[in-house]
Amino acid sequence: MPTPVRFWFDVTCPFAWLTSRWIKEVEKVRDISIEWVPMSLSVLNEGRESLPEDYKAKMTLAWAPARVCAAVASKEPEKLDALYTAFGTAIHRDGQRDFDAVIGQVLDSAGLDASYAEFATGGPIDDTLRAYHRSAMDAVGDEVGTPVIEVDGTAFFGPVITRVPTGEDAGRLFDAAAELASFPYFFELKRSRTEQPQVRPEAQS
Known part of the structure; x- marks a missing residue:
């Protein structure tokens, strides 16, 4: 039986993007089943007035794609993987920074109805997005960002990577992360x- 993996992401985060491409490599070499769940750096950073102005501007822009992901997750969760791939390719590979402008493009690429773009401006979908985000925080705690991964019921932040391992290297990293996370008294391993x-380069491979 496949090991269940839940992966919370914000499409605008480059680190979450790389980790998501890694877990898809893991899917090729380990028997896992991935559930994709949106979370939001915009929700995470609400009310943090001490943040630099340029970062606050990024958080304002990040609402729209997160809302669209929340809408798709609530209505057609089986298409969230394709939507994340389309968003990530546009944002991280192609360097698109006008997130609103790419929404129609990525919905079409993921085989989703164009009407999902209407959720980008907010409304009740914000409560849905906050609930998804809260589920990540409930799983791992409030002192983390994205991505959050839960492997067979044990959640952790990361792994934070700057390149995407493939093949058995991807599997070994998964085995190591899951093994460390299985110790209830293990909390952090970090280096600069x-x-x-x-x-x-990764997205073009």
């Missing part, structure tokens, strides 16, 4: 990051 996310 020395390179930026290698998003474009």
Whole structure:
């Protein structure tokens, strides 16, 4: 029976994007079943007035794609994988920064109805998005961002990677992350990051 993996993501985060491409590599070499769930850095950072102005501007822009993902997750969750791939390709590989402008394009690419774009402006869908985000925080705690992964009932933040391992390397990283997370008294393993996310070379492979 496949090991259940739940993956919470914000499409605008380059680190979540790389981790998502890794877990799809894991899917090729390990018997896992992935459930994709939206979360939101915009929700996470609501009310944090001390953030730099440029980052707050990014958080304002990040609402629209997160809302669309929440709408699709609530109505057609089986298509969320394709939607995330389409969003991530446009944003991280192609360098699109006008998130509103790519929504129609990615919906079409993922085989979704164009009417989902109407959710981008907010309304009741914000409560749905917050509920999805809350489910990630409930699983792992409030001191993390995206991605959050739950493997067979045990949740953790990350892994934070700057490149995407493939083949058995992807499987070994999965085995190691799941094994560490299985210890209830293990909380953190960290070192200074020395390179930026290698998003474009990976996405073109």
